[in-house]
Amino acid sequence: MKSFLPLIFLAIIVTAYGCNIIVHVESKTAKKFKAEVTAPNNQKSSRWSFAKKEDRETFQQKASECGIGAWHIITYDDAGKQVSDVSVSLNGIGRVDYEVGDDLKPVQSYRQGAICTSGQCAPLGHTPKPASRPNSPTGAPKA
Numbered sequence: 001m002k003s004f005l006p007l008i009f010l011a012i013i014v015t016a017y018g019c020n021i022i023v024h025v026e027s028k029t030a031k032k033f034k035a036e037v038t039a040p041n042n043q044k045s046s047r048w049s050f051a052k053k054e055d056r057e058t059f060q061q062k063a064s065e066c067g068i069g070a071w072h073i074i075t076y077d078d079a080g081k082q083v084s085d086v087s088v089s090l091n092g093i094g095r096v097d098y099e100v101g102d103d104l105k106p107v108q109s110y111r112q113g114a115i116c117t118s119g120q121c122a123p124l125g126h127t128p129k130p131a132s133r134p135n136s137p138t139g140a141p142k143a
Contacts, residue, residue: 019066021114022095025073026056029102032078041067047076050100070119073098073106088119096122 025035027050037045037059045059073086083104090096094113098106111122 019061019091020063020093021061021066021071021090023059023061023071023073024056024095024097025050025059025106026097026099027053028099029053029104031102031104033083033100033104034076034078034080035100035106036074036076038072038074039065039067040069040071041065075100075104075106077104086120088121089117091115091117 021039023037025037025048027033030053033050034047035050035057036047039059039061041061043061043065045057048057050057068091069089070087071090073084073088074082075084076082084106086098086106086108088096088108092113092115094111094115096108096112096114096116097110099109100106108116108120108122112125116122116124
């Protein structure tokens with residue numbers, strides 16, 4: 001039993017510092033723009049083009065390629081001029097969502113599982129409150 005204790009401890013350390021991060025970037029504007037994600041090991045996404053609201057792209061950093069340090073979410077206007085470079089420290093296993101509004105600045109809107117230690121971090125597991133809607137007519141008494 002004592003010989004397994006060091007192995008269990010090592011497994012906990014490896015799990016705590018492992019990473020598998022998924023970064024989603026979504027347009028919340030009608031403006032055309034470009035965005036790019038850079039991981040701590042300098043692996044970059046392609047420079048994505050966003051043409052309309054709700055366009056969405058995804059970048060994944062797997063454990064075998066992982067690095068510890070700052071992530072960068074960079075946005076460019078339609079002409080290719082850099083508008084914003086948001087830096088954040090992420091670790092662990094999970095995902096983060098960034099929304100880009102009319103100002104073309106990425107804002108972290110959702111985070112699940114990923115550890116965020118510096119930069120603008122959304123609350124863990126926070127989901128926006130859905131828009132209110134009228135009561136369902138199902139089960140309502142008929143007139």
